[in-house]
Structure formats: structure tokens, C-alpha cells
Amino acid sequence: MTDPVAAFAAEVGPPEAGAVVAVGGRTEWDVGGPLDPDVEVREVRAPAGIVAVEAADMTVRVRAGTTVDELAAALAEVGQAVALPSRPGATVGGVLAVGRSDVRRLGWGPVRDAVLQVRYVSADGTVVAAGGPTVKNVSGFDLCRLMVGSLGTLGLLAEVVLRTRPAPAASRWVAGEVDPAALLRRLHRPSAVLWDGTTTWALLEGHPADVEDQARLAGLPDAPGPPPLPPHRWSVRPAEVYRLAAAGGLGAFVAEVGVGVVHASVPPPPRAVDPAVVRLHERTKALFDPTNRLAPGRSPLAGTRLAAAEGGG
Amino acid sequence: MGQTALVSASQPTVAHEALVADLAAALAPDRVRTGAVELDLYGRDASVLRGSAAVACFPLDTDEVAAAVRIARRHGRPFVARGSGTGLAGGAVPVGDPVVIVTTKMDRILEVDVDERVAWVQPGVVNLDLTRALARHGLHFAPDPSSQQACTIGGNVANNSGGPHCLAYGVTSAHVLAVEVVLPDGEVTVLGGLDPEPPGLDLRGAFVGSEGTLGIATRIAVRLTPDPPAVATLLLDFPTVEAAAETVSGIIADGLLPAALEMMDQPITRAAEEFAHAGYPTDAAAVLLVELDGLPAGLADAVERVGRIGRSHGARTVRVAADDAERALLWKGRKAAFGAVARVAPNYYLHDTVVPRTRLVEVLREVYAIAERHGLAVMNVFHAGDGNLHPLLLFDARTPGVMDRVHAAGEEIVRVSIAAGGVLSGEHGIGLEKRDLMPLLFSPVDLDAQARLREAFDPDGVANPTKVLPAGSRCGDLQSVPEGVWV
Ligand SMILES: Cc1cc2nc3c(=O)[nH]c(=O)nc-3n(C[C@H](O)[C@H](O)[C@H](O)COP(=O)(O)OP(=O)(O)OC[C@H]3O[C@@H](n4cnc5c(N)ncnc54)[C@H](O)[C@@H]3O)c2cc1C
Numbered sequence: 001m002t003d004p005v006a007a008f009a010a011e012v013g014p015p016e017a018g019a020v021v022a023v024g025g026r027t028e029w030d031v032g033g034p035l036d037p038d039v040e041v042r043e044v045r046a047p048a049g050i051v052a053v054e055a056a057d058m059t060v061r062v063r064a065g066t067t068v069d070e071l072a073a074a075l076a077e078v079g080q081a082v083a084l085p086s087r088p089g090a091t092v093g094g095v096l097a098v099g100r101s102d103v104r105r106l107g108w109g110p111v112r113d114a115v116l117q118v119r120y121v122s123a124d125g126t127v128v129a130a131g132g133p134t135v136k137n138v139s140g141f142d143l144c145r146l147m148v149g150s151l152g153t154l155g156l157l158a159e160v161v162l163r164t165r166p167a168p169a170a171s172r173w174v175a176g177e178v179d180p181a182a183l184l185r186r187l188h189r190p191s192a193v194l195w196d197g198t199t200t201w202a203l204l205e206g207h208p209a210d211v212e213d214q215a216r217l218a219g220l221p222d223a224p225g226p227p228p229l230p231p232h233r234w235s236v237r238p239a240e241v242y243r244l245a246a247a248g249g250l251g252a253f254v255a256e257v258g259v260g261v262v263h264a265s266v267p268p269p270p271r272a273v274d275p276a277v278v279r280l281h282e283r284t285k286a287l288f289d290p291t292n293r294l295a296p297g298r299s300p301l302a303g304t305r306l307a308a309a310e311g312g313g
Numbered sequence: 314m315g316q317t318a319l320v321s322a323s324q325p326t327v328a329h330e331a332l333v334a335d336l337a338a339a340l341a342p343d344r345v346r347t348g349a350v351e352l353d354l355y356g357r358d359a360s361v362l363r364g365s366a367a368v369a370c371f372p373l374d375t376d377e378v379a380a381a382v383r384i385a386r387r388h389g390r391p392f393v394a395r396g397s398g399t400g401l402a403g404g405a406v407p408v409g410d411p412v413v414i415v416t417t418k419m420d421r422i423l424e425v426d427v428d429e430r431v432a433w434v435q436p437g438v439v440n441l442d443l444t445r446a447l448a449r450h451g452l453h454f455a456p457d458p459s460s461q462q463a464c465t466i467g468g469n470v471a472n473n474s475g476g477p478h479c480l481a482y483g484v485t486s487a488h489v490l491a492v493e494v495v496l497p498d499g500e501v502t503v504l505g506g507l508d509p510e511p512p513g514l515d516l517r518g519a520f521v522g523s524e525g526t527l528g529i530a531t532r533i534a535v536r537l538t539p540d541p542p543a544v545a546t547l548l549l550d551f552p553t554v555e556a557a558a559e560t561v562s563g564i565i566a567d568g569l570l571p572a573a574l575e576m577m578d579q580p581i582t583r584a585a586e587e588f589a590h591a592g593y594p595t596d597a598a599a600v601l602l603v604e605l606d607g608l609p610a611g612l613a614d615a616v617e618r619v620g621r622i623g624r625s626h627g628a629r630t631v632r633v634a635a636d637d638a639e640r641a642l643l644w645k646g647r648k649a650a651f652g653a654v655a656r657v658a659p660n661y662y663l664h665d666t667v668v669p670r671t672r673l674v675e676v677l678r679e680v681y682a683i684a685e686r687h688g689l690a691v692m693n694v695f696h697a698g699d700g701n702l703h704p705l706l707l708f709d710a711r712t713p714g715v716m717d718r719v720h721a722a723g724e725e726i727v728r729v730s731i732a733a734g735g736v737l738s739g740e741h742g743i744g745l746e747k748r749d750l751m752p753l754l755f756s757p758v759d760l761d762a763q764a765r766l767r768e769a770f771d772p773d774g775v776a777n778p779t780k781v782l783p784a785g786s787r788c789g790d791l792q793s794v795p796e797g798v799w800v
Contacts, residue, residue, distance in 0.1 A: 054669070054671070056562060056565065056566035056670070056671045057669045057670050058670075105509065109483070112518060113483060122758070128762045129755065129756070130762065132667070132736035133669070133734055134669060134699075134735055135667075135670075135699045136475060136479070136667050136696070136699040136701050136740065137667060138472065138473045138522050138738050138741070138742050138743070139737040139754055140754075140763050141522070141523060141766050141767065141781070142486070142518055142522050143519075143762060145486070145519055145521075146515060149515055154514075165570070166568035166569070166570060181428070188541075188607070189539075189607075206611050207608065209611075210609065214608070235510035237429065238429050240508075260508045261509050261510065271511075271512045273512055273513060274503065276496060276500045276501075277502055277503075280496075280502075280769060283768075283772075284766065284769040287769050288762070288765055301513045303512070304512045
């Protein structure tokens with residue numbers, strides 16, 4: 001019986017085995033920029049399979065190569081769900097490496113908060129564990145948070161333990177032409193509020209009678225689902241959405257109200273990053289991947305620019 | 314408790330006087346303290362550990378913290394951030410004659426944005442003061458440690474603290490959007506941001522829970538949580554501890570997510586009742602305090618299910634608080650629990666481990682057996698809903714040899730928790746207390762990875778040295794076991 005995670009580590013191999021990149025479903029392959037074209041990069045795939053659904057403890061241990069849809073189906077059988085974005089073919093490891101939530105972030109929280117433990121293959125080719133399998137844990141540094149969104153540049157996710165949640169008993173989209181800010185204030189913890197400048201959508205989830213009540217409170221009819229999302233992704237302060245929309249720089253857009261993610265037809269401008277933060281990134285990368293063999297060329301800071309003198313919030 | 318001599322750092326050497334003079338010039342003379350009584354106070358926290366502070370300073374803002382850090386470094390000294398000193402793992406205990414940087418005068422709420430539900434606060438703001446200040450907006454700061462009347466938001470961030478209501482709402486990390494930090498080289502930057510996807514690695518997430526070893530938080534942007542539309546607080550009482558623990562597992566397994574789910578066994582229930590007069594049944598072997606919140610239909614359904622699950626495990630009564638006054642009374646007992654213990658025994662040692670919620674019954678049984686084997690009284694009051702055990706070992710420190718038994722029992726509790734698939738700490742952190750137990754949970758390569766993160770922020774190891782990671786965690790690490798620390 002070989003442990004699939006150990007086998008994955010062997011496949012990644014030691015630094016002498018050269019550059020590697022983990023491939024999931026290629027659904028967000030472009031995030032973090034292209035791989036270095038001058039380096040030969042070997043593609044590796046994390047093992048797949050659900051190791052254990054701990055239904056009574058509301059956690060699941062799953063290998064990173066498993067698709068999110070397969071995981072969701074297994075959890076649905078026990079009436080549970082997990083706050084990972086679903087896209088055909090997307091893998092658990094892939095969506096965690098990218099770290100982007102879907103439109104339910106308002107109610108379900110960011111994906112990073114679903115992660116309790118990670119086992120990843122380091123640049124040395126060894127298996128490293130961080131975090132712990134319990135729903136609460138402050139034992140040592142939080143490397144799980146560091147791994148989520150690191151785009152496979154610090155380690156290759158092999159297996160994770162995720163927090164699950166009860167699947168909502170009822171779930172319903174409503175939509176109409178109402179003020180999104182007022183709607184957000186009126187509803188109690190909607191799972192999503194979206195706005196395209198004209199129409200506002202809301203995802204209401206929970207006890208069927210409460211969902212009914214909230215729909216009445218919203219004063220909006222049912223909608224088939226969220227609107228299609230334009231391709232580019234902006235991240236702004238939630239209140240900034242209205243100013244940007246008024247200024248017209250977004251093109252066609254769908255904003256996640258109360259969150260600040262805006263899906264727009266116009267790409268966002270480069271973000272400014274404080275030099276001290278860039279230095280921390282460089283040092284972290286150098287310490288976790290001294291030979292730059294993990295996804296060379298790709299960077300969590302892709303598409304940013306150095307901020308001038310003064311740092312800031 | 315021994316009489317081990319402390320390293321007498323406060324001896325007025327020339328070098329030391331120069332350090333104190335530089336700090337006084339950068340801050341203000343009355344905010345740089347070297348008095349013996351004060352240094353004794355800042356030499357410890359709420360754990361049983363003790364170190365030695367050379368000098369304590371009280372900055373007012375970010376610039377003064379940065380100045381203090383740079384001065385410490387210029388004088389070749391490490392530094393330690395300190396909030397209220399309520400930490401239970403020795404995190405704020407100074408090791409290696411550091412400059413202690415106390416944040417208690419940085420206690421201003423800088424900005425509250427009600428629409429975006431975010432506030433910028435200084436690190437010395439006391440947890441409960443923030444929530445009180447937000448009450449009129451119908452908002453609160455969700456993490457509510459039992460120490461919330463005293464502990465600071467900076468300490469909460471550093472320890473990634475939890476509290477009863479973190480079961481449904483998440484621990485501190487889920488409520489911190491951005492942190493302005495003074496890095497160990499004296500530079501100031503902001504980790505994270507007020508937008509949902511700040512560029513780059515989640516360094517904010519790495520900083521939260523780093524126990525002062527990656528820098529000092531000087532401003533914190535916290536997420537504010539709307540008060541729930543309706544709340545129900547229930548008290549269930551049980552003839553056995555097992556029945557209460559099985560009810561906890563049953564509630565979680567039924568897919569319920571209470572806002573809080575706390576358990577108290579008989580000894581602590583009695584102590585709390587005597588102290589708070591909350592109307593707790595003192596003949597019960599254990600009680601569960603369950604809080605549910607949300608919209609009316611879901612709430613009514615959850616109240617019904619919790620009652621049913623409790624009764625099916627033998628709950629004798631299920632009391633639902635009729636109004637806010639009764640709710641407050643039920644919580645008063647729980648919140649007074651630690652204070653109440655002081656009436657029962659002169660000293661207590663509070664432990665903190667987490668186990669899977671499905672293993673609560675067996676681990677609790679072992680905790681009682683361990684205490685009995687070591688001849689110690691034990692009380693349990695804990696965040697049962699997330700499997701976070703808090704056994705209190707009671708003792709009288711004047712009894713010869715008792716500390717050895719307390720430590721031996723504590724280590725056994727940690728071991729049985731980990732053997733059951735649990736972890737070292739749920740909310741108090743590692744600090745010095747559990748540093749040398751880290752290898753129980755992590756392999757040498759795991760520890761090396763954590764040490765690399767530490768090194769990325771603090772290559773010279775000057776921020777709260779010797780905490781969290783055992784000596785030798787980083788391959789080729791020459792860090793030695795601290796001197797001048799005793800238990
Ligand atoms: C009776 C009692 C009950 C408790 N209940 C709970 C509970 O329910 N849940 C829980 O989680 N904890 C609990 N605690 C533990 C403690 O209160 C928390 O850990 C608290 O967050 C510590 O805050 P503090 O301000 O006292 O920090 P301190 O003890 O002063 O410091 C704690 C750590 O934080 C670091 N630190 C402090 N400020 C900063 C800063 N600005 N930047 C960087 N690092 C900093 C210190 O270096 C140290 O490592 C309890 C403690 C007591 C005594």
C-alpha cells in the first residue's frame with residue numbers, strides 16, 4: 001500500500017529533478033502570469049480521492065487532485081457543503097492555490113477560512129504538514145493561510161482537511177431593480193448580493209420559511225440564478241464599487257456587493273504594493289523555494305507595481 | 314516554585330543606561346520604566362512562567378513603536394510586544410533581556426465605518442471596549458475571549474484568540490482584514506487590505522497567531538459583525554458528563570451550528586453558581602449552555618432540535634431563557650467561572666487542547682483519570698462545540714512538589730488529546746508553555762517550514778525570541794534554550 005501523497009512527493013523529487021508545476025483543471029491557469037518560457041517545467045498532478053468524510057465532525061480530508069464537484073457530490077450525500085468555488089474540472093488543490101472565492105463569499109466566507117490542515121510537497125520534495133485536523137487550532141504558525149493563494153510557488157498541495165457546513169435547507173435567487181446597498185442592509189446575512197448597475201440579485205439561503213420571509217422583505221421575484229460574469233476581476237473596498245460604477249471605468253460589470261469583488265469587461269489597473277511587502281515576498285519565496293523550481297515565472301504579485309515612497313492601507 | 318535567580322538585567326550598566334536614555338528621548342521619560350516593581354510585573358503574564366524585563370516602554374502611536382524597535386536593535390536587544398498580559402502560554406514573558414513594548418496606551422478606536430462594517434483600532438484597545446463602543450450601531454467584534462474585559466485586540470491578533478461565539482463566527486483571523494505592523498527591522502507596512510483580495514500572499518493570515526514573533530501590530534482593521542436578529546439561550550442539565558458530551562457531538566452531527574456551545578462540569582458549575590447566582594442546577598453532573606441565533610423560523614427549529622437531542626441523551630431539564638435578563642444571567646455564570654475558581658483553590662493551571670467533536674466523551678474520561686492519578690482536582694469549563702477542552706487543574710503552590718504533578722498531568726492531557734486526533738492549542742497559543750511539545754504534533758520538516766516563515770519576517774530572531782518554535786527547528790539553527798526563565 002503506497003501512500004498517494006508520498007508517491008506524489010517522489011514524483012516531484014528533489015531539487016535536482018528540476019522545475020515543476022502542479023496542474024489541476026486549468027480553469028484559472030492564467031492567474032499569476034505565465035511560466036518562465038526559458039525554463040523546462042515538468043507538469044505534475046496531485047493525487048485524487050476523498051480520504052474521509054467526517055460527517056459527524058463536519059470536516060473532510062481530501063486529496064488535492066480531487067475535483068471540487070466530486071467533493072461537493074460526496075458531501076451532498078451527508079447534507080453538507082464546502083465553501084469552495086465550483087467550475088467544471090476545477091480541483092481542490094487548484095482553487096486553493098488560486099485562493100479566489102465564488103459569488104457566495106458574502107455568506108460563506110473566503111475560501112482560506114475553510115482550510116484546517118494542509119499537507120504539501122515542499123521544494124525539497126518532502127511532505128510538510130501545517131495546521132491541524134480540528135476545527136480550531138493555534139498550534140504554531142499558520143502556514144495554511146500562506147499556502148492558500150500562493151499559486152503553487154511555495155509548495156504543492158497534496159492533501160487538505162476542510163471545514164464543511166450544513167447544506168442550506170432552501171436556496172433561492174431573487175432579482176430586480178432595487179438599490180443594492182439598501183437591500184444589503186435590509187436582509188439578514190444573504191449568501192450573495194450582486195449588482196450590474198441596473199439589476200440587483202440576491203441569494204437567500206436557510207430555513208425555507210426564513211427564505212420565504214426574506215424574499216418578501218426584498219420585494220423581488222425569483223431569478224433563475226446569478227448573471228453571467230464578465231472575465232476580469234477587480235478587488236476594491238466594498239463602498240468603492242459605486243464610485244467606480246459611476247465613473248464608468250468598468251465597462252460591463254457584475255459587482256459582489258458587500259464584498260468588493262467586481263467582475264468587469266475592463267481589466268483592473270495594476271495594484272500598488274509597498275516595497276516592504278515585496279521584500280517579504282522575495283524572502284519568503286527564497287526560503288521556501290531556494291532554487292526557484294516551483295512554478296518558475298509565476299508570482300502572487302503578478303500584475304502589481306511597486307508603490308511610491310509612502311506605504312499605506 | 315523555585316527561587317531561581319533572575320538575570321538581573323536592570324542593573325544600571327552604562328549600556329543599559331544608554332538604552333533607557335535613547336528610549337526616553339524618543340518617547341517620553343515617564344513612558345519608559347525601569348522600576349523594580351514594574352519590571353517584576355512585566356516579567357510575567359497570566360501563565361505560571363516568568364522571565365525578566367530590562368525596561369518597559371509605552372508608545373502612543375506607530376512612529377513611537379517603530380522608534381522603540383529601532384533603538385532596541387541599535388543596542389543589540391530583542392523586543393517583546395505586550396498587551397494586557399492575560400496570555401496563558403507565556404507569549405509575553407520576556408526572554409533575553411528584551412525591551413518590552415507595552416501597547417496599553419495605544420487604546421484609541423481610530424475609525425468606525427458602519428456601512429462597510431470595518432473599524433481601524435490601535436492594538437491596545439480592550440476587546441470589550443470595542444464591542445461596547447459599537448453597540449449603538451448594532452454591531453460587535455465577534456471574538457469574545459473570556460478575558461475580554463482585560464485583553465487587547467493586539468493580543469487577540471497575536472494569539473488568534475477565540476471565545477464562546479467563535480463557534481459560528483470564526484476565530485480572530487476571520488475578523489481581521491488588515492494589520493499595520495512594525496517589522497523587526499523597524500519598517501512599517503500594512504499586511505492585508507480592506508478589499509477582499511489584496512495582491513500577493515496572505516501575509517496578514519500568516520501574521521495573525523504569530524505571537525509577536527513577526528513584528529508588532531500597531532493598527533488593526535477589524536471586521537464588524539451585525540448583531541443577530543434573534544437569539545435563544547438554553548441551559549441543559551445532565552446526570553452524567555458523558556451524556557452532556559454526547560449531546561455536543563449529537564448537535565454537531567445533526568448539522569446544527571450554534572452561535573455558542575459551552576460545557577461546564579459539576580465542580581465548576583457549583584463554584585460558578587455560588588459566585589454568580591445564575592440559577593445553575595448544582596446537582597447536575599454537567600450543564601450545557603447553548604446559544605442559537607438567526608431568523609425566527611430557523612431559530613425555532615434549532616431550539617426544538619437541540620432540546621430533542623439533549624433529552625434523547627438524558628437531559629433532565631431544558632431551560633430556555635425567557636428574556637434578555639435571564640440570558641444575561643445564564644452567561645454571567647459562565648463568564649464568572651474563572652473568577653469563581655479562585656474561591657475554591659489558591660492556584661489553578663488552565664489547559665487548552667482541541668479534539669475532534671466525535672471524541673469528546675473518551676478524552677474527557679481520560680482527563681478525569683489523569684487528574685486522579687496525579688492527585689489533583691480538576692474542573693472543566695470549555696468551548697465544547699468546537700472540541701476545545703479547558704481542563705483547570707487546581708492546586709496550592711505552597712504544597713511541596715505539586716508543580717511537578719501539575720506539569721506531568723498537563724503534558725498527559727496534551728498527549729491524549731493529540732492521540733485522539735487533536736492539537737496542542739485551540740486558542741491560548743504555544744508561547745513558551747507548549748514550545749517544547751511542538752514535536753508531538755509536527756515533524757522536523759514541518760517545524761523547519763514554520764521556522765522559514767519566521768525567518769522571512771525576522772532573519773535575526775529579535776522579535777519575541779525563543780517563542781513558539783523549539784530550539785533547532787530551522788536546520789542549522791543555533792538558537793539555545795533560554796536562560797533566566799523558570800517555571
Ligand atoms: C481568565 C482568562 C480567560 C481567558 N479566556 C480566553 C478565551 O476564552 N479565549 C482565548 O483565546 N484566550 C483566552 N485567554 C487568554 C488571553 O486572554 C488571550 O490570549 C488574549 O488575546 C491575550 O491578550 P493580551 O492583550 O493580554 O496579550 P498579552 O498576554 O499581553 O500578549 C499575548 C501575546 O501577544 C503578543 N502581542 C501582544 N500585543 C501585540 C501586538 N500589538 N503586536 C504583536 N504581538 C502582540 C505578545 O508578545 C504575546 O506573545 C484567557 C486568559 C485569562 C487569564
